[in-house]
Amino acid sequence: MPLTPLQTYFPIGLVLLVGSGLALVLLLLANVLGPRRPNAAKMSPFECGSVPVGSARDRFGVKFYVVALLFIVFDIEAVFLFPWAVLSTELGWAGYVEMLIFVATLVVGLAYVWKKGVLDWAE
Amino acid sequence: MTNLLSLVDVNLASAASFRPELALTFGTMAMFILDLFWKNHPARPARLATGALLVLGVAAALLVSQPTAPGSLFNGMIATDGFATFFKWLFLLAAGLTVLISAPGKDFPPARLGEFYALLMAMVLGLFLMASATDLLMVYLSIELVSLVSYVLAGFKKGDRRAAEASLKYVIYGGVASGVMLFGMSYLFGLLGTTSIGQLAGRIQHLQASGLPAAATKLTLVVAMVLITAGVGYKIAAVPWHMWCPDVYEGAPTPFTAFLSVGPKAAGFAVALRLFYGALSGPSAVTAGFGEAVGGLPWPAIIGVMSVATMTLGNLTALAQTNLKRLLAYSSIAHAGYLLMGLSAASDRGVQAIMIYLLIYVVMNLGSFLVVILVAEATGSESILDYRGLAKRHPLAATAFAVFLFSLTGIPPFAGFVGKWYLFVAVLDRVPGPGGNWYAVLAIIGALNSAVSLYYYVRVVRAMFIDQPYAEPRQAPATPLMYQLLLSASAVAVLVFGLWWTPMIDWTSASLQIFKG
Numbered sequence: 001m002p003l004t005p006l007q008t009y010f011p012i013g014l015v016l017l018v019g020s021g022l023a024l025v026l027l028l029l030a031n032v033l034g035p036r037r038p039n040a041a042k043m044s045p046f047e048c049g050s051v052p053v054g055s056a057r058d059r060f061g062v063k064f065y066v067v068a069l070l071f072i073v074f075d076i077e078a079v080f081l082f083p084w085a086v087l088s089t090e091l092g093w094a095g096y097v098e099m100l101i102f103v104a105t106l107v108v109g110l111a112y113v114w115k116k117g118v119l120d121w122a123e
Numbered sequence: 124m125t126n127l128l129s130l131v132d133v134n135l136a137s138a139a140s141f142r143p144e145l146a147l148t149f150g151t152m153a154m155f156i157l158d159l160f161w162k163n164h165p166a167r168p169a170r171l172a173t174g175a176l177l178v179l180g181v182a183a184a185l186l187v188s189q190p191t192a193p194g195s196l197f198n199g200m201i202a203t204d205g206f207a208t209f210f211k212w213l214f215l216l217a218a219g220l221t222v223l224i225s226a227p228g229k230d231f232p233p234a235r236l237g238e239f240y241a242l243l244m245a246m247v248l249g250l251f252l253m254a255s256a257t258d259l260l261m262v263y264l265s266i267e268l269v270s271l272v273s274y275v276l277a278g279f280k281k282g283d284r285r286a287a288e289a290s291l292k293y294v295i296y297g298g299v300a301s302g303v304m305l306f307g308m309s310y311l312f313g314l315l316g317t318t319s320i321g322q323l324a325g326r327i328q329h330l331q332a333s334g335l336p337a338a339a340t341k342l343t344l345v346v347a348m349v350l351i352t353a354g355v356g357y358k359i360a361a362v363p364w365h366m367w368c369p370d371v372y373e374g375a376p377t378p379f380t381a382f383l384s385v386g387p388k389a390a391g392f393a394v395a396l397r398l399f400y401g402a403l404s405g406p407s408a409v410t411a412g413f414g415e416a417v418g419g420l421p422w423p424a425i426i427g428v429m430s431v432a433t434m435t436l437g438n439l440t441a442l443a444q445t446n447l448k449r450l451l452a453y454s455s456i457a458h459a460g461y462l463l464m465g466l467s468a469a470s471d472r473g474v475q476a477i478m479i480y481l482l483i484y485v486v487m488n489l490g491s492f493l494v495v496i497l498v499a500e501a502t503g504s505e506s507i508l509d510y511r512g513l514a515k516r517h518p519l520a521a522t523a524f525a526v527f528l529f530s531l532t533g534i535p536p537f538a539g540f541v542g543k544w545y546l547f548v549a550v551l552d553r554v555p556g557p558g559g560n561w562y563a564v565l566a567i568i569g570a571l572n573s574a575v576s577l578y579y580y581v582r583v584v585r586a587m588f589i590d591q592p593y594a595e596p597r598q599a600p601a602t603p604l605m606y607q608l609l610l611s612a613s614a615v616a617v618l619v620f621g622l623w624w625t626p627m628i629d630w631t632s633a634s635l636q637i638f639k640g
Contacts, residue, residue: 009313094131108152115159 066118070110077106130198137196140203142185143211147248150178151241158237167233172226175240179219179247186211193638199319201255202638206401209478209634210254210393213485217385218247220489220609225378227603229500231279239279239379246272246386253390257638259308259318262394263301266358269387270297277375277383289374296367297357304354310347314340320402321639327403348422355398358391359459362433372452377499380448381492384455385485392481395466396474399426401637424558427467427565434460434572441579447495447505450579451488454531457576458484464569465546468562471635473549478631480542483620487527487539490613494524497606510583512592519607521587523614528580530617533573538621543573 044052084091084099113119138145157174161167186208193204201207221243225231231239249268256262274297278290312318315326330340357364372380399422437457444450458480465477495505497520502509514521530539547569553562620627 008316090128091131092128094135105152108155112155112159 063118063121066113070113073106073109077103133198140189140194140196142189143182144248144251146178146182146185147244147251150175150181151244151248154178154237154241154244158241162234168226168236171237171240172222175222175244176219178244179215179222182247183212183215186215193636195257195638199321200258200261201252202257203255204638205634205636206393206397206638207251207255209631210389211251213389213481214247214250214254214386217382217389217485217489218243220485221378221382223605223609224381224489224493224496225376227605228378228496230376230378230496235279239276239376242272242276243379243382246276246382250386250390254393256394257320257397259311259320262320262398263305263308263354265390266304266354266394267301269358269390270301273297273383273387276379277371279376279379280374283374285370285374286376287374289371292367293371300354300357300364303350307347307350307354310343311351314343314347320398323402351398352425355391355395356429359388359395359462360456361429361459361463362436362456365433365436365456365459368456369449369452372455373446373448373505377448377492377496380452381489384451384492385481385488388455388459389481389485392462392466392477396477397637399466400469400474401639423467423469424561426463427561430460430463430467431565431568432460433457433463434569438572438575438579441576444579445507447498447507447510447583450507450583451491451495454576454580455488457572458488458531460572461543461546461569464550464565467565468549468553470549470552472545472552474637475628475631475635476542476545476549478634479545479624479627482627482631483530483538483542483617486613486616487530490523490610490617491527491531493606493609493613494520494527497602497610507583507586510586511590513587515592517602519610520602523610524587525584526614526617528584530621532577532580534577536618536621538617538619538624540621541624541627 045056080102081099084095088095154171154174157171161170164170189203189208191205191208193202195202222240225236225239246269249265249272252261252265253269256265274290274294277293278286280286308318311323314330315323317323317326327344330344353364357367360368372384375383403422434457437453437455437460441450441453441457444453462477462480465473465480467473468476497517498509498513499505501517513524526537530537533539533543547566550562550566550569553559554566556562
């Protein structure tokens with residue numbers, strides 16, 4: 001009997017159930033079985049190993065926002081480049097040109113941001 | 124890997140009919156690069172405007188040379204057909220006029236003009252995709268592209284409180300609306316297993332024939348359709364999704380307001396027509412006319428109710444406005460209401476009427492906003508009080524504005540009358556059929572609304588020609604030649620096409636071909 005569209009979602013529901021169940025069980029187990037001996041160093045927020053200098057709820061320079069934005073853009077570029085790199089021989093010249101256009105688009109964006117002085121940290 | 128390669132081939136073949144869009148894509152990038160040059164050059168606005176017009180011109184040339192046969196591109200994501208091409212011309216016309224309007228004006232400082240043009244090109248690309256989208260995903264993506272650019276441009280005036288308010292309201296409202304629409308689409312996909320607009324009707328029929336629990340299925344289908352209608356309704360500013368419209372129109376730079384009032388509205392109607400008329404009025408329809416139903420939901424009747432609510436609220440609220448930009452915003456809501464009458468008629472004639480009306484609407488609305496810009500530059504105000512005595516200070520602007528306003532009312536011999544005439548004919552055509560009485564009611568309410576709109580349009584005309592000036596007029600700055608040319612051309616176009624409308628009829632009836640893959 002062919003599955004109705006709704007029935008095809010059953011495996012997804014199963015994954016959701018098993019995934020969240022597993023996470024819940026692991027957290028519970030850690031809570032019940034794990035020993036708990038807190039000290040000052042353990043309770044302090046983790047800042048890549050250096051000694052914390054203040055609260056994290058502080059005002060940040062708005063420039064971080066642009067840097068984060070740029071980071072995401074180039075992060076996603078890498079996400080797109082990986083699968084293309086794996087299949088680049090099969091995709092041939094058409095794929096190569098498509099990828100060039102994609103990268104060129106991002107370069108234009110970077111050049112624009114650069115020339116507009118967004119990356120100047122001096123002020 | 125043959126499978127993959129054939130996908131590449133499909134994309135390459137599709138790109139041949141995708142050239143105008145490609146031109147706009149690369150044009151957007153080119154405008155961003157151009158923006159970096161001629162920093163303090165006195166001819167900077169002129170050069171940037173030339174660049175933007177060049178991009179639009181290339182897109183137009185490629186649109187002309189594009190194969191006219193209807194077809195599906197990119198695995199059914201978008202389609203090329205006469206319907207889409209008509210709307211693409213509309214967007215090019217509106218964008219070209221907007222570029223010409225914004226170049227000599229003071230709304231955009233020369234330093235930031237390049238930014239505006241680059242974003243405008245991106246927006247035109249989004250509008251192109253909206254008009255040709257044949258897949259729900261593509262509908263969503265293109266609406267998002269248009270919306271995201273609109274949010275930025277609505278808040279273009281940095282440090283201006285009204286602009287910040289407009290942008291924030293627009294983002295929140297638009298974000299919720301498109302999220303709601305996407306949610307509705309997910310229901311539709313869950314029920315029907317397809318995102319292709321062309322397959323919706325068949326799948327719905329199939330679903331109704333299969334033995335699923337009828338009530339639950341029907342409810343889900345109705346909810347999905349209502350949510351999608353909300354997304355489209357927000358784009359065309361139909362009641363009850365119109366609240367963002369006046370504030371955004373008021374806060375945005377006026378040339379962009381002008382574009383916003385015609386471009387996205389037309390594109391929203393293109394999406395609505397493709398979805399409701401192109402896809403859902405076919406085999407799944409139980410009966411014709413008002414009872415025509417999707418999953419038991421008589422959508423022409425619902426659109427009819429929306430139409431009545433939209434035009435009535437728009438017109439009644441416009442009566443109380445004293446700021447011209449807000450007045451035109453409410454008037455544009457009312458016009459969305461008139462246009463919905465054509466959609467409610469659910470016939471080829473209704474579609475044609477919408478197309479004719481939008482074509483005229485682009486010219487008369489852009490013209491009206493041009494006068495608002497002109498007056499704002501001379502007096503620094505958008506209040507109706509500052510339009511008093513405009514006929515003496517600036518006869519050309521006053522006369523042209525009067526022509527646009529009478530045309531917006533729909534009085535012969537102006538072009539707006541032709542558009543309204545066709546809309547009413549499309550509705551009245553349905554009167555002998557099933558549910559005909561309701562169509563008659565719709566037509567009567569539409570006529571009453573036109574009468575109401577006459578009052579507030581004429582109030583502006585009276586201020587310009589009869590009322591004494593509110594304050595001693597200052598020495599008005601010289602009007603740029605470009606504005607004089609644009610005003611005269613628009614006013615003449617509204618007059619000429621009000622008397623000689625055969626070309627519009629021929630063009631629109633040739634463009635009635637909706638691709639149903």
